[in-house]
Amino acid sequence: MIKPEIRYELEVAYGSQYGLEEALAAIESLKNRAPSCGKKVKEFEEAFADFCGTEYALAATSATTGLSLAGIAAGVGPGDEVITTPISWIATAMAFSTLGADTVFCDVDPRTLNLDASVLEARITPRTKAIVPVHLYGQCCEMDAIREIADRHGVVVIEDCAHNPGGEYLGKKSGSLGDMGVFSFHQQKNMSTLGEGGMITTDDKELFDRALSYRSLCCRTYGGSSKYLPIDEEAHPMGKEYWKLYFDDMGYNFRMTDIQAAVGIEQLKKLDGHNATRIRLAERLTAGLSGIEGLTLPYVDPRGTHVFHVYVVQVEEEFPLSKQDFMWVLYTEKGIKAWSHYMPIHLTDPYRAQGHAEGECPVAEAAHGKYVTLPVHPRLTDEAIDYMTGCIRELAEA
Ligand SMILES: Cc1ncc(COP(=O)(O)O)c(C=O)c1O
Numbered sequence: 001m002i003k004p005e006i007r008y009e010l011e012v013a014y015g016s017q018y019g020l021e022e023a024l025a026a027i028e029s030l031k032n033r034a035p036s037c038g039k040k041v042k043e044f045e046e047a048f049a050d051f052c053g054t055e056y057a058l059a060a061t062s063a064t065t066g067l068s069l070a071g072i073a074a075g076v077g078p079g080d081e082v083i084t085t086p087i088s089w090i091a092t093a094m095a096f097s098t099l100g101a102d103t104v105f106c107d108v109d110p111r112t113l114n115l116d117a118s119v120l121e122a123r124i125t126p127r128t129k130a131i132v133p134v135h136l137y138g139q140c141c142e143m144d145a146i147r148e149i150a151d152r153h154g155v156v157v158i159e160d161c162a163h164n165p166g167g168e169y170l171g172k173k174s175g176s177l178g179d180m181g182v183f184s185f186h187q188q189k190n191m192s193t194l195g196e197g198g199m200i201t202t203d204d205k206e207l208f209d210r211a212l213s214y215r216s217l218c219c220r221t222y223g224g225s226s227k228y229l230p231i232d233e234e235a236h237p238m239g240k241e242y243w244k245l246y247f248d249d250m251g252y253n254f255r256m257t258d259i260q261a262a263v264g265i266e267q268l269k270k271l272d273g274h275n276a277t278r279i280r281l282a283e284r285l286t287a288g289l290s291g292i293e294g295l296t297l298p299y300v301d302p303r304g305t306h307v308f309h310v311y312v313v314q315v316e317e318e319f320p321l322s323k324q325d326f327m328w329v330l331y332t333e334k335g336i337k338a339w340s341h342y343m344p345i346h347l348t349d350p351y352r353a354q355g356h357a358e359g360e361c362p363v364a365e366a367a368h369g370k371y372v373t374l375p376v377h378p379r380l381t382d383e384a385i386d387y388m389t390g391c392i393r394e395l396a397e398a
Contacts, residue, residue, distance in 0.1 A: 002334070002335050002387060003383075006381070006383060006384045006387055007335040009375075009377075009379050009380055009381075009384055010335055010336045010337060010375055010380070010384060010387075010388070011335055011336075011337050016187050016188075016189075016191075016192035016195075017270075017274060017377070017378050017379055018192075018263070018267075019266075019270075021266040021269070021270075022263045022266045022267065025262040025263055025265065025266050026194075026259055026262060026263055028262065029258050029259040029262040030259065032258070034257065034258060034259045035257070035258045036255055036257050036258065037059070037216070037255035037256055037257065037258065038258045039258070040258040040259075040261040040262045040265070041059050041255075041256050041257075041258055041261040043261065043265060044059055044256075044261035044262075044264045044265050044268070045057040045058060045059050045199070045261075047265055047268055048183075048199050048201065048264075048268060049201060051166075051173070051268060051271075052173045052174070052175040052176050052181065052201045053172065053173050053176045054175060054176045054181070054201040054202060054203050055202070055203045055204075055205070055208075056201065056202050056203070056204075056205070056208040057199055057200065057201045057202075058199065058200045058201075058202075058208060058211050058212055058215065059197070059198070059199050059255075059256035059260075059261060059264075060197075060198040060199065060200060060215060060254045060255075060256060061196060061197065061198060061254050061255065061256060062091075062184065062186065062196050062197065062198045063091065063160070063162045063182050063183060063184030063185075063186070063198040064091040064094070064095050064198070065095075065198060065252070065254040066182040066183070066184075066198035066199060066200050066254070067091065067092065067095030067096065067132070067158065067160065067182045068095040068096070068098065068099060068252075068254075069200060069211045069214055069215060069252070069254055070158045070180045070182055070200055070207075070211060071095060071096050071099050071101070071130065071158070072099065072210065072211070072214045073180070073200075073207045073208075073210040073211040073214070074129065074130055074156040074158065074179070074180070074207065075129065076096055076099050076101050076129050076130055077099055077100050077101065078099075078100030078101070079100075079101075079127065080100075080101045080102070080127055080128075080129035080130075081101065081102045081103075081104045081125060081127040081128045081129060082096040082101045082102070082103055082104065082128075082129060082130045082131075082132060083103075083104045083105075083106050083120065083123050083124070083128060083130070083131045083132065084096075084103060084104075084105065084106070084115070084131070084132040084133075084134065084160075084345075085105065085106060085108055085114065085115040085132075085133070085134050085136070085364070086105040086107070086108070086344040086345050086346045086347075086360070086361045086364045087108055087113050087134075087136060087341075087342060087344060087345075087364050087367070087368075088134040088136065088160065088342060088345060089162070089341075089342055090342070090343075090345050090348060090350075092132060092134055092160050092162075092345070093345045093351070094350075096130070096132070097350075097354075101129065101130075102127075102354070103345075103346075103351065103354070103356075104123050104125075104128070105123075105345065105346045105356065105360055105361050105364075106119060106120050106123045106361075107119055107361040107362065107363045107364055108361070108363050108364045108367065109142075109363075110363050110366075110367060111299040112136070112139055112141075112299055112301060113136055113137070113312070113364075113367055113371065114133070114134070114135070114136050114139065114140075114141040114142070115133045115134065115141050115146070116363070117141070117142040117145035117146050117149070118145075120145075120146065120149055121149050121153075124149070124153050124155065128153065128155050129155065129156065130155060130156045130157070130158050131146060131149075131150050131155055131156070131157050131158070132157075132158045132159075132160055133146050133157070133159060133160065133178070134160040134162070134163070135159065135160065135161055135163055135164040135167055135174050136163060136341075137163055137298070137306075137308070137309055137310050137311075137312050137341070138163050138164045138167055138190070138278070138306050138307040138308045138309040138310070139164065139167065139298075139300065139301060139304060139306040139307075140164065140167050140168065140169035140174055140177065140301075140304040140305075141159075141169075142169075142301075142303075143157075143159070143169050143170075143177040143178070144169075144170060146178075147177070147178070156178075156179045156180070157177075157178035157179050157180075158178055158179065158180045158181075158182060159174060159175060159177055159178040159180070159181040159182065160182055161174040161175050161181045161182060161183045161201075162182070162183060162184035162186075162189065163189070163190075163307075163309035163310075164190070164306075164307045164309060165183050165189070165190050165191055165271055165275075165307070166190065166271050166272060166275045166305075166307050167275075167304065167305055167306065167307045168304055168305040169303060169304040170303055170304070175201035176201065176203070179202065179204060179207065180200055180201065180202045180204070180207055180211075181200070181201040181202070182198060182199070182200050182201075183198060183199040183200075183201070184197070184198055185197030185198060185199070185260075185264060185267070189309065190271065190274060190275060190278070190307060190309055191264070191267040191268060191270070191271050191274070192263075192267060193256065193260035193261065193263050193264040193267065194259065194260050194263055196260075197256055197260050197264060198256075213248060213249070213251060214249070214251040214252055214254075215251070215252065215253075215254045215255060216251065216252075216253060216254075216255055217247065217250075217251040217252065217253060218247050218248040218249040218250060218251035219245060219246070219247055219251075220246045220247065220248050221244070221245045221246055274378045275307040275308075277378040278307060278308040278309075278376055278377070278378055279305075279306070279307065279308055281308070281376050281378070281380055281382075281385055282298070282306075282308040282311050282376050284382060284385045284386075284389075285311055285374065285376065285385055285388065285389060286298070288385065288386065288388075288389030288390075288393075289313070289389055289392060289393075292319075292392065292393065292396045293318050293319070293396070294315065294316040294317065294318030294319030294320070294396070295313050295314070295315065295316070295319055295392070295396065296313060296314040296316060296370075297313055298311060298312055298313070308376050310339075310341060310373045310374070310375070310376060311373065311374045311375070311376040312341065312371050312372065312373050312374070313371070313372055313374065314367065314370040314371050314372075315370050315371075315372055316370065319396065320395070320396065320398060321395060323340070323369060323370055323371075323372055326338070326372060326395065327339075327340065327372055329395060330391065330392075330395075334391040336374070336375070336388055336391065337375060338372050338373060338374060339372075339373040340368075340371060340372055340373060341371070341373050343368070344361065344364050344365060344368050346360050346361060347365070374388060375388075
């Protein structure tokens with residue numbers, strides 16, 4: 001019989017972990033009237049850039065808006081092509097489709113399910129403006145190979161780091177491996193800023209300045225921050241004419257709030273610890289599940305650090321249950337919220353409407369019939385992991 005507290009954590013399968021530090025930071029922000037994009041956002045951005053080893057970081061309302069902002073900074077627009085993976089949350093592609101760009105899907109590596117660098121170059125055309133590799137499930141793509149191809153063709157690389165803040169490849173942090181990196185602080189991610197939030201990282205001042213401007217309606221006067229609470233006196237460079245507003249172009253409001261940033265600062269301090277717990281729990285899962293016939297366990301590339309946003313197994317034909325039945329029994333009979341990350345983007349209705357179809361990415365399509373996500377968030381105990389492995393072994397042997 002599953003204990004209620006274990007059942008709760010396995011059913012609420014993914015998610016944020018906050019403590020007293022975040023609560024106190026939020027209260028402090030409330031005392032300061034919880035402003036929009038002010039000093040705390042700037043402090044969070046500086047801490048995040050420092051963490052990733054980049055010159056700049058820019059907070060946004062989500063990774064979706066962050067990806068769009070990165071695309072705008074890189075000049076992505078109608079007539080351009082953006083290459084990405086079919087296995088990601090649909091936001092990765094939509095962020096650029098909504099800018100008017102055409103999405104080109106590059107097939108995936110069958111072991112990691114990350115964008116396959118060995119077939120990337122064949123997808124590049126004279127219209128290619130950006131490549132958006134997604135560090136899927138917490139593991140970095142082969143960024144050295146991707147960078148080399150992108151540089152040779154003069155194409156911008158925008159890393160989608162939604163799954164792996166703190167992840168590394170060849171000793172460098174995600175977010176510092178492309179021209180820009182984009183992170184998500186949605187409630188399900190490895191760190192969160194009160195349910196929603198995002199961050200762009202870059203070393204490129206020009207890209208940063210453009211993203212900063214478009215984040216806040218291209219209002220030159222307030223420099224990408226909130227017009228209600230300027231970051232400091234420098235936001236008033238016009239003296240007595242401080243009230244006059246000037247705009248460089250048409251932009252957006254993708255500003256993070258100070259209370260989110262205050263919580264994000266505390267989450268960032270805990271990120272390495274939370275990632276270490278995820279890695280330890282994933283290793284326990286791997287130890288408990290290894291040797292089961294028909295169940296392929298995650299491949300961990302030794303060149304990087306996989307921070308296990310989720311733990312994904314592949315259910316092969318030799319397994320006694322189909323993917324669907326396996327998920328259904330785990331969910332309804334065992335109280336484990338198995339999921340499937342994700343529907344291949346090119347086969348969703350909006351992308352079919354653009355002419356995408358089966359056969360475009362055969363490796364991804366075959367993998368979709370097999371991949372199942374198991375929870376591995378830091379609130380889980382060893383007992384919960386052992387319960388999961390016990391249930392799966394029972395199903396494998398039935
Ligand atoms: C790989 C990936 N990219 C982008 C996003 C979009 O993030 P957000 O929800 O912060 O907009 C997500 C969210 O789940 C994601 O998983």
